[in-house]
Amino acid sequence: MSAFKLFINRLSTIHLIVLFYLFAVLFSTILISIPYFHQTGVGLSFIDTLFTAVSAISVTGLTVVSTAETFNAVGKVVLAIILQFGGIGIMTLGTFIWIILGKKVGLRGRQLIKIDQNRTTFSGLVKLMISIFKIILIIELFGTIVLSTYFLSYFDTWQEALLQGFFGAVSATTNAGFDITGSSLIPFAHDYFVQFINMVLLILGAIGFPVLIEVQDLLSGNYRDINNKYHFSLFTKITSFTFFSLLLAGWLAIYVLERNAFLADKLWHEKIFYSLFQSVTTRNGGLATMDVSDFTIPTLLVICILMFIGASPSSVGGGIRTTTFAIMLLAILNHAKGKSSIKVYGREIDPDDINRSFIVITTAIMLCATAIIFLASIEPFPIIEIIFEVCSAFGTTGLSMGITSELSTIGKCVIIFMMFVGRIGIFSFLFLMRGKETRDLYHYPKEKVIIG
Amino acid sequence: MSAFKLFINRLSTIHLIVLFYLFAVLFSTILISIPYFHQTGVGLSFIDTLFTAVSAISVTGLTVVSTAETFNAVGKVVLAIILQFGGIGIMTLGTFIWIILGKKVGLRGRQLIKIDQNRTTFSGLVKLMISIFKIILIIELFGTIVLSTYFLSYFDTWQEALLQGFFGAVSATTNAGFDITGSSLIPFAHDYFVQFINMVLLILGAIGFPVLIEVQDLLSGNYRDINNKYHFSLFTKITSFTFFSLLLAGWLAIYVLERNAFLADKLWHEKIFYSLFQSVTTRNGGLATMDVSDFTIPTLLVICILMFIGASPSSVGGGIRTTTFAIMLLAILNHAKGKSSIKVYGREIDPDDINRSFIVITTAIMLCATAIIFLASIEPFPIIEIIFEVCSAFGTTGLSMGITSELSTIGKCVIIFMMFVGRIGIFSFLFLMRGKETRDLYHYPKEKVIIG
Numbered sequence: 095m096s097a098f099k100l101f102i103n104r105l106s107t108i109h110l111i112v113l114f115y116l117f118a119v120l121f122s123t124i125l126i127s128i129p130y131f132h133q134t135g136v137g138l139s140f141i142d143t144l145f146t147a148v149s150a151i152s153v154t155g156l157t158v159v160s161t162a163e164t165f166n167a168v169g170k171v172v173l174a175i176i177l178q179f180g181g182i183g184i185m186t187l188g189t190f191i192w193i194i195l196g197k198k199v200g201l202r203g204r205q206l207i208k209i210d211q212n213r214t215t216f217s218g219l220v221k222l223m224i225s226i227f228k229i230i231l232i233i234e235l236f237g238t239i240v241l242s243t244y245f246l247s248y249f250d251t252w253q254e255a256l257l258q259g260f261f262g263a264v265s266a267t268t269n270a271g272f273d274i275t276g277s278s279l280i281p282f283a284h285d286y287f288v289q290f291i292n293m294v295l296l297i298l299g300a301i302g303f304p305v306l307i308e309v310q311d312l313l314s315g316n317y318r319d320i321n322n323k324y325h326f327s328l329f330t331k332i333t334s335f336t337f338f339s340l341l342l343a344g345w346l347a348i349y350v351l352e353r354n355a356f357l358a359d360k361l362w363h364e365k366i367f368y369s370l371f372q373s374v375t376t377r378n379g380g381l382a383t384m385d386v387s388d389f390t391i392p393t394l395l396v397i398c399i400l401m402f403i404g405a406s407p408s409s410v411g412g413g414i415r416t417t418t419f420a421i422m423l424l425a426i427l428n429h430a431k432g433k434s435s436i437k438v439y440g441r442e443i444d445p446d447d448i449n450r451s452f453i454v455i456t457t458a459i460m461l462c463a464t465a466i467i468f469l470a471s472i473e474p475f476p477i478i479e480i481i482f483e484v485c486s487a488f489g490t491t492g493l494s495m496g497i498t499s500e501l502s503t504i505g506k507c508v509i510i511f512m513m514f515v516g517r518i519g520i521f522s523f524l525f526l527m528r529g530k531e532t533r534d535l536y537h538y539p540k541e542k543v544i545i546g
Numbered sequence: 547m548s549a550f551k552l553f554i555n556r557l558s559t560i561h562l563i564v565l566f567y568l569f570a571v572l573f574s575t576i577l578i579s580i581p582y583f584h585q586t587g588v589g590l591s592f593i594d595t596l597f598t599a600v601s602a603i604s605v606t607g608l609t610v611v612s613t614a615e616t617f618n619a620v621g622k623v624v625l626a627i628i629l630q631f632g633g634i635g636i637m638t639l640g641t642f643i644w645i646i647l648g649k650k651v652g653l654r655g656r657q658l659i660k661i662d663q664n665r666t667t668f669s670g671l672v673k674l675m676i677s678i679f680k681i682i683l684i685i686e687l688f689g690t691i692v693l694s695t696y697f698l699s700y701f702d703t704w705q706e707a708l709l710q711g712f713f714g715a716v717s718a719t720t721n722a723g724f725d726i727t728g729s730s731l732i733p734f735a736h737d738y739f740v741q742f743i744n745m746v747l748l749i750l751g752a753i754g755f756p757v758l759i760e761v762q763d764l765l766s767g768n769y770r771d772i773n774n775k776y777h778f779s780l781f782t783k784i785t786s787f788t789f790f791s792l793l794l795a796g797w798l799a800i801y802v803l804e805r806n807a808f809l810a811d812k813l814w815h816e817k818i819f820y821s822l823f824q825s826v827t828t829r830n831g832g833l834a835t836m837d838v839s840d841f842t843i844p845t846l847l848v849i850c851i852l853m854f855i856g857a858s859p860s861s862v863g864g865g866i867r868t869t870t871f872a873i874m875l876l877a878i879l880n881h882a883k884g885k886s887s888i889k890v891y892g893r894e895i896d897p898d899d900i901n902r903s904f905i906v907i908t909t910a911i912m913l914c915a916t917a918i919i920f921l922a923s924i925e926p927f928p929i930i931e932i933i934f935e936v937c938s939a940f941g942t943t944g945l946s947m948g949i950t951s952e953l954s955t956i957g958k959c960v961i962i963f964m965m966f967v968g969r970i971g972i973f974s975f976l977f978l979m980r981g982k983e984t985r986d987l988y989h990y991p992k993e994k995v996i997i998g
């Protein structure tokens with residue numbers, strides 16, 4: 095065995111993931127800093143280069159410089175490739191963590207991923223990455239063709255239409271939220287076709303890789319039972335239900351809260367599309383068809399919560415993830431009903447998963463609260479803009495009320511940290527700080543205490 | 547058995563508690579509305595009467611009218627008596643819930659409370675109330691004597707000094723936060739003796755009844771083991787440690803965050819006492835030696851978190867309670883360390899308690915967030931003032947940035963609801979909505995899902 099393989103084998107998978115990210119950030123930082131990729135006369139400070147690299151690798155989309163004005167055509171393609179690998183890396187690793195940490199994943203899960211669960215090898219990771227790569231590439235190809243063709247009527251040259259279509263498709267599918275229009279999707283605020291295609295791409299990227307694989311299986315007729323019926327996994331059912339429930343709830347909340355404010359003077363179809371698109375984008379996209387600063391504070395807080403929850407696990411999205419939120423709600427409801435186990439879709443939730451969900455949520459809340467209070471003590475911006483920025487970074491959403499580029503260097507470092515944690519996930523973050531798992535060699539008597 | 551006893555026996559204890567509160571609120575509302583207790587020419591609207599009654603019964607201390615200017619001397623004594631019963635009722639019922647729901651409470655717990663744990667009878671509740679009444683009365687008597695004597699130099703007549711001393715002692719011990727000076731403890735901003743006595747009374751009221759009982763046992767030499775050593779319960783150790791840790795953390799945070807702001811032009815002893823007193827008061831007191839609106843936003847957010855956590859269970863305080871917060875932190879730390887059980891002070895925490903803590907915290911956060919967003923959508927005040935008001939109501943702390951009396955009627959109803967829930971506790975709140983506890987008659991196969 096080579097020295098490299100020996101080194102890799104001695105690391106836990108989570109350490110490997112973090113190493114992967116650090117390496118990816120380093121590589122992207124160097125790549126982005128090369129003047130050849132910049133527009134003539136544009137310079138980038140180190141912190142801004144690092145910020146852009148972390149934002150791209152974590153497919154967050156918060157930007158301290160205008161992508162359109164900083165990078166030339168080649169630079170934009172390079173950025174799209176970084177987004178591509180950022181997005182795919184995240185999906186791969188998210189799924190991988192699931193396989194490794196969720197020891198009880200059924201046979202189907204292992205078949206899907208086509209790796210041996212007991213061997214956390216490098217080759218397994220590569221195989222998984224290739225199968226994800228294929229799915230993502232097909233989605234992006236579809237997006238690029240549709241958007242580029244359509245953009246021929248928007249832009250003067252076919253080259254520009256192709257670049258915009260390609261970048262738009264990659265940015266939407268990876269939920270990166272980067273834009274090269276200079277103002278997100280605001281130019282398409284009244285083009286419902288572009289919005290529709292973008293929403294489809296955003297949802298496909300954020301719904302989670304296992305869901306995509308299972309839908310592919312369903313369509314191709316694989317894995318049907320003797321009655322020729324396809325069975326979705328519990329994960330797919332919970333995450334899809336939660337994903338679309340959040341989407342609908344966000345749509346409704348934005349519509350109701352803004353009906354007398356931002357939406358007051360809009361036509362009925364504008365009301366529908368403005369609220370729908372902004373709800374979809376909070377799942378993880380970060381693209382916007384309007385300036386979110388125009389929303390009222392209650393709407394902004396709702397968006398903060400939606401960004402904090404984020405997308406499905408094993409997707410390109412961040413935040414605490416949909417399943418974590420769903421299991422918390424189920425646990426509270428079941429407790430209130432006096433039931434001892436959570437039954438859903440003819441299955442029971444593992445008590446370990448309930449415990450994990452609560453740990454992830456409370457840790458995430460404490461982390462975000464700390465970041466908000468710290469930023470509020472060093473930055474001069476209104477508190478709502480800081481809350482919004484932190485939730486957007488943790489959810490790797492990339493929406494902003496506009497303070498990103500005005501943050502101090504320390505402030506940028508805090509946001510970089512939040513994007514990083516939001517990306518690798520609280521669960522991996524806690525695992526990073528984890529010692530060796532220990533079996534209890536002794537026990538103390540249990541004693542009850544009074545709870546709230 | 548009489549019809550009344552039959553009715554009482556058919557209700558669960560938690561229903562009984564809520565009935566008690568509703569009855570107490572009704573009775574107080576009627577009492578407070580009697581013009582005989584008002585200053586001449588002062589009228590009170592229904593919503594303001596109800597608000598004052600709920601605030602008094604829940605010993606929160608948020609006020610929509612000036613207590614000093616609304617009530618005459620007799621009215622102030624009546625209010626003090628309502629606070630008294632509110633505070634004692636809460637301690638009694640809090641302890642009672644502990645006894646009833648914490649089935650595994652040790653023999654000592656039952657001895658302390660001197661009731662049979664399996665009989666949730668009315669007489670047990672009365673016995674408990676009397677023993678709490680005695681302790682509280684002794685503390686208040688001490689406070690009244692010290693403060694009244696000292697106040698002889700502040701006020702013109704001994705009657706006024708006695709009224710101020712009596713009301714001050716009751717308001718501090720029950721952590722009610724009501725004041726009849728017209729401006730909380732601001733007149734004593736430079737009187738460290740009054741502040742010290744107030745802090746002692748606040749802490750004794752908020753530290754929790756079981757702690758007081760155990761300290762009493764320690765001092766009287768009861769319950770010593772064969773080595774003549776006294777053993778505190780796990781509850782007393784956890785809640786005391788958390789209580790004083792939060793107090794210190796708050797002191798430090800306020801000091802650091804305000805050293806260049808509110809505290810910038812203050813003398814060193816003023817810096818110490820302003821930050822210390824405001825930290826103590828966030829545990830539950832609600833009295834203040836300054837206008838909290840003068841603090842910067844980061845400090846206000848820290849105070850919001852401290853108020854949200856609140857005081858010890860089985861105390862006069864509200865919020866999620868210290869033990870709930872402590873167990874959450876321990877669970878996260880233990881998870882990060884890869885340990886499967888929480889060992890603390892030579893005991894293990896019951897897994898049920900861990901689950902309960904997480905449920906209480908997440909439910910509380912969702913409730914407060916909903917209240918904040920709802921209030922933000924109907925009230926014109928800055929978001930920080932709304933966040934502060936909601937946290938203060940839920941923690942039954944009673945600090946305010948000054949918007950309480952300007953809230954709309956619906957806004958006042960929201961705050962009334964939050965005070966009520968903060969008082970009975972999330973745990974009882976969830977229990978209220980609970981169906982019959984069901985044993986699982988069947989099980990589904992367990993299936994893992996991916997968590998954040």
Ligand SMILES: [K+]
Nearest residue numbers: 154269380491
């Ligand atoms: K994003």
Ligand SMILES: [K+]
Nearest residue numbers: 606721832943
């Ligand atoms: K209070």
